[in-house]
Amino acid sequence: xxLIELEDVARTFTIRAKVGxxxxxxxxxxAVDGLSFTVEAGECVGYxxxxxxxxxxxxxxxxxxxxxxxxxxxxAGVDPARERTRLARRIGVVFGQRTTLWWDLPLRDSYDLAxxxxxxxxxxxxxxxxxxxxLLELGPLLDTPVRQLSLGQRMRGDLAAALLHDPQVLYLxxxxxxxxxxxxxxxxxxxxxxxxxxxxxxxxxxxxLTDIEQLCGRVMVIDHGRMxxxxxxxxxHATGRSERTLVVDLAGPSAPIEVPGARVVKVDGARQWLxxxxxxxxxxxxxxxxxxxxxxxxxxxxxxxxxVIARMYAKVPIG
Amino acid sequence: xxxxxxxxGSSVRxxxxxxxxxxxxxxxxxxxQGRLERLRWALRSWQLSAAMWTRAAMAYRTSFVLMxxxxxxxxxxxxxxxxxxxxxxxxLGGWTxxxxxxxxxxxxxxxxxxxxxxxxVDALGERIRAGTLDVMLIRPxxxxxxxxxxxxxxxxxxxxxxxxxxxxxxxxALRVDWSWDKVLLLAALLVSGTVIFGALFxxxxxxxxxxxxxxxxxxxxxxxxxxxxxxxxxxxxxxLVAGVTFGxxxxxxxxxxxxxxxxxxxxxxxxxxxxxxxxxxxxxxxLVAALAWRAGLRAYRGAGN
Numbered sequence: 001x002x003l004i005e006l007e008d009v010a011r012t013f014t015i016r017a018k019v020g021x022x023x024x025x026x027x028x029x030x031a032v033d034g035l036s037f038t039v040e041a042g043e044c045v046g047y048x049x050x051x052x053x054x055x056x057x058x059x060x061x062x063x064x065x066x067x068x069x070x071x072x073x074x075x076a077g078v079d080p081a082r083e084r085t086r087l088a089r090r091i092g093v094v095f096g097q098r099t100t101l102w103w104d105l106p107l108r109d110s111y112d113l114a115x116x117x118x119x120x121x122x123x124x125x126x127x128x129x130x131x132x133x134x135l136l137e138l139g140p141l142l143d144t145p146v147r148q149l150s151l152g153q154r155m156r157g158d159l160a161a162a163l164l165h166d167p168q169v170l171y172l173x174x175x176x177x178x179x180x181x182x183x184x185x186x187x188x189x190x191x192x193x194x195x196x197x198x199x200x201x202x203x204x205x206x207x208x209l210t211d212i213e214q215l216c217g218r219v220m221v222i223d224h225g226r227m228x229x230x231x232x233x234x235x236x237h238a239t240g241r242s243e244r245t246l247v248v249d250l251a252g253p254s255a256p257i258e259v260p261g262a263r264v265v266k267v268d269g270a271r272q273w274l275x276x277x278x279x280x281x282x283x284x285x286x287x288x289x290x291x292x293x294x295x296x297x298x299x300x301x302x303x304x305x306x307x308v309i310a311r312m313y314a315k316v317p318i319g
Numbered sequence: 320x321x322x323x324x325x326x327x328g329s330s331v332r333x334x335x336x337x338x339x340x341x342x343x344x345x346x347x348x349x350x351x352q353g354r355l356e357r358l359r360w361a362l363r364s365w366q367l368s369a370a371m372w373t374r375a376a377m378a379y380r381t382s383f384v385l386m387x388x389x390x391x392x393x394x395x396x397x398x399x400x401x402x403x404x405x406x407x408x409x410x411l412g413g414w415t416x417x418x419x420x421x422x423x424x425x426x427x428x429x430x431x432x433x434x435x436x437x438x439x440v441d442a443l444g445e446r447i448r449a450g451t452l453d454v455m456l457i458r459p460x461x462x463x464x465x466x467x468x469x470x471x472x473x474x475x476x477x478x479x480x481x482x483x484x485x486x487x488x489x490x491x492a493l494r495v496d497w498s499w500d501k502v503l504l505l506a507a508l509l510v511s512g513t514v515i516f517g518a519l520f521x522x523x524x525x526x527x528x529x530x531x532x533x534x535x536x537x538x539x540x541x542x543x544x545x546x547x548x549x550x551x552x553x554x555x556x557x558x559l560v561a562g563v564t565f566g567x568x569x570x571x572x573x574x575x576x577x578x579x580x581x582x583x584x585x586x587x588x589x590x591x592x593x594x595x596x597x598x599x600x601x602x603x604x605x606l607v608a609a610l611a612w613r614a615g616l617r618a619y620r621g622a623g624n
Contacts, residue, residue, distance in 0.1 A: 011621070065456045067620045081620070086350050088459035100454055104375040116367050117460050119349050145378065 003169055003201045004039035004062065009071035010225075011057050031057040033225035034071070041168070044195045044202040046212035049222035050313050055205045058222070059171055062203070063093055076168045089118060092162030092200075096174035099158055101146045107157050108142045111164060118165035125164060132160035135190055152183030159190060163200070170194070172204035176211055188214050209305045223313050233305070237278055239312065242303035246274040246285060251294035259288040270296075278303050350459075357461075364460035368468035376472050383474055390477030394431070397549060398423050398485055412553035418581055419551070420489030424482050425505075425573040426548035429512030430541065431478030437467040437517045438475065441534055441541075444527035447619070456620075463521070463612055493581075501580045504595065511597035512572035516541055518604035519567070521612055528615035544569045552586050560587055571600035 011032040019025045032054040039045055049055050060066040061073060064080035064087050073080060076090040094100075101110040115125045133139050136156040146154060155175065162170060175191070176184045192215060194200045206212060212219055213233060221229040221236075229239055236242075246262065249271050256264040257272055262285045266273040276285055282300050289295055351360040376383055401423060405416045414422070443466060446452040455465040495501065523537025544567065552560045552574045563569040564587065571593075578585055579594040 013621075060453065063457050065453050065620060069621065084456065085459040085461075088457055089349060091457070093457045095450075095454070098450060098454065102371055102375060104378040105371065109371065109374070113367060113371055117364065117458055 001041050002038040003041045003076055004037075004203070005072070005074045006038070007036050007072040009035045009058075009061065009068045009073050011054075011061060011066060012069045030225050032061070032068075035222070035225070035227060036071075037220060037227065037230060039201060039203060041201055042195070042199050043218060044191075044216050045204070046216035046219040047203055047205045047222065048207075048209070048212065048219065048309065053223045054225040055222060056173065057225075059093075059173055059203075059205065063091060063171060064088070089165060090168050092165070092167035092170045094155075094158050094162045094170070094172045094175055096155070096172070096177040099146065099154055100161055101154065101157055103147050104145055106143045106145055107138065107149070110146070110157070110161055114161055114164050120165050124166070128164050128166065129160070132163060135193055136160055136186075150183075152179050152186070155179060155183065155187060156190070159187065163194065167200065169201045169203065172202065172206075174206055175204060176206065176208050184208070184210075191215055209309070213305065221309060221312060228312060236305065236308050236312075237303060242278045242308045242311070243275040244278050244280075244282065244303055245301040246276065246282060246289075247299045247301065248272050248274065248289055248293075248295060249297040251296055254293065257289060257293055259285055259292065261285055261288075361461045361464045364464035365468045368460075368465055369471035372468065372471040373473060376474070383472075387474040387477050390474055391481050394427065394478040395481045397427065397546070398481075401549065412551040413583075414551040414553070417489045417492035418577075419549070420485050421493065421577060421581070422551060422573055423549045424486030424489055425508060425512060425577065426545050427482035428479050428486060428509055429572050430516050430545035431475065431480075431482055432513040433516030433520055433541075435471075435473075435475040435479065436513070437520050439469045439471060440467050440520050440524040441537055442469070443524045444531045444534060447527070448531075452619075462616065466524075467521070495580065504576050504580060508571075508573060508576040508597050511601040514601035515568055515572050515597075515604050516545070518601070518608035519544065522604070522608035525608070525611040525615040528619050540567055540569075544572075548573050557587060564589070564593070568600040568604055571597040 009032060010030065013029045013031055015027045015029055016024050017027060035054075035058065047055060047058070057066065061068050062075055062080060064084035067081040075087060078087045078090065080087050101107065102113070111129060114120070115122075120128070133142070136159060138156060138160060141149060141153055141157065146157065149157060159175070172191070176187055179187065188211060191202060191204075195202050195215070202215070204211065204215070216233070218231065219229070219233055219236065220227060229236060231239075245265070248257065251270065253269050254272075256267055257274065259274070261280060262274040262276040264272055265275045274285065274289075276282070286298060289298070351357045398420075401419050402416070404411065405419075409415065411419060440463075443452070446455075446466060446469070451469075452462065452466070455462045458465065519541050520537070523533065523540055526533035526537065544563070547555070547563070548569060552570070560570065560574075564571075564575070575585075575589075575594045576597050577583075579591070585593070
């Protein structure tokens with residue numbers, strides 16, 4: 001069953017800019033421009049795009065904060081714009097850059113407030129809290145004021161707060177931003193657990209593509225308010241026309257290597273970098289280099305997903 | 320299939336595992352239905368949030384005591400000014416010092432209580448800029464309740480506390496025959512006055528949805544308005560008195576009902592019914608403020624443009 005459905009959703013903002021001394025000009029900006037997709041129950045979807053692509057506008061429409069200018073939108077069977085508080089009981093939201101926890105109070109108090117605001121029955125509350133405390137190792141932190149927690153501890157606290165009322169969908173906006181490597185791993189393990197074991201549908205935005213590589217079976221790339229890619233991670237390489245890199249160490253500095261099927265992208269003394277299409281074999285290129293140049297050593301680098309996506313953003317015509 | 324958990328005898332929710340469809344029916348019981356229940360839920364949300372802020376403030380106990388003391392001292396200065404004035408005269412606009420005490424006490428009490436209960440709403444612009452309003456909008460509680468309770472602190476009790484002292488003094492110093500209608504009217508004006516100032520706080524803050532710097536304008540009506548009401552209507556121009564009767568309904572906070580209690584003539588010569596109309600003015604103010612808030616939130620969320 002589709003938990004999230006968008007059909008031709010658009011959102012425009014009117015921006016007023018000063019023109020001259022008194023005149024103001026109104027300008028329409030399309031933050032989201034005809035977006036359609038569905039997310040099935042139990043999926044874990046990565047939602048990525050450059051800054052200003054329309055990611056947070058989409059999330060704000062999916063949470064009922066913003067009303068779409070056009071199109072149809074349903075989350076967990078509810079129209080977010082019309083039934084914001086009903087939707088609130090069915091979704092959990094974690095903002096990486098701002099906490100929903102109470103700064104000066106022990107972690108436990110924030111959870112107790114959630115119990116009352118969401119009217120969570122006692123038995124269910126206790127079961128959910130115990131599960132989160134165990135999985136996120138929050139036990140020793142429950143009586144600590146939130147202001148004394150480290151960033152990683154606070155993020156774990158926020159994750160638990162978003163899940164106490166059994167949301168069907170969990171939105172995560174940059175959940176690993178600013179975290180150290182150990183905390184990132186922990187957060188990802190927890191997210192995998194609630195997605196695969198508890199079956200919670202997860203939609204996450206991030207700039208850390210490792211999050212997506214490790215968690216999401218599906219990735220959606222948005223740019224200028226439009227979907228530019230929707231599918232598996234492997235498909236990204238094909239669509240992004242990615243390239244592999246051959247790094248060659250020669251006996252001494254030389255002019256850029258000229259071999260068919262590859263081009264030099266960088267020269268640094270005796271070392272040169274050659275790019276070639278990811279789907280081509282490296283063997284004929286290596287052979288050609290070895291035949292024509294004094295080769296000492298070489299290595300092949302796989303395309304980084306960052307580069308693939310960066311190239312994808314660049315391909316989209318602007319305007 | 321499901322076991323049902325009953326909470327408070329009214330809220331029922333099935334146990335896991337569940338299909339989203341099966342959630343629909345029981346969950347509708349969680350969502351407050353009807354006008355009255357929604358209002359109760361709004362008040363309850365305010366109360367829950369305010370209780371959290373009170374406990375948070377207690378993390379800094381010394382600061383709390385110091386700030387409460389400072390608050391009482393600073394707000395008391397307003398009345399010290401009035402007392403100093405009466406060192407040189409024994410009447411102001413035809414009103415005596417105990418009568419001004421009654422004006423001051425009622426106005427400061429109403430403003431202080433409104434500030435305590437909903438005053439935080441005036442930081443709406445900051446909440447919008449910091450994005451914390453968005454966080455409130457994803458909770459199943461009315462945003463207005465949460466904004467009003469934000470940073471709720473009992474240290475704001477300072478103003479109503481010192482106003483009560485002045486009020487008690489002036490009541491004992493006045494030679495008024497406290498018949499039941501006057502006692503009732505005094506009680507009604509304190510409640511209505513609090514509601515009117517509360518509506519001004521909310522209505523004024525609503526402007527910040529469109530205009531970020533509206534806080535100053537709103538403060539001139541709330542804090543400025545309260546200072547205006549410290550003095551008798553007879554010292555001001557009639558146009559101003561008419562303006563705060565028919566425009567911003569400040570005159571209903573204390574001027575009009577006190578005319579009846581103190582047996583004074585109305586400088587505008589309005590019908591006596593106006594002196595008893597404070598609850599009606601309060602109800603109208605709430606209606607206007609509520610409509611303004613709804614329009615503001617709609618504009619913020621971008622509905623209907």
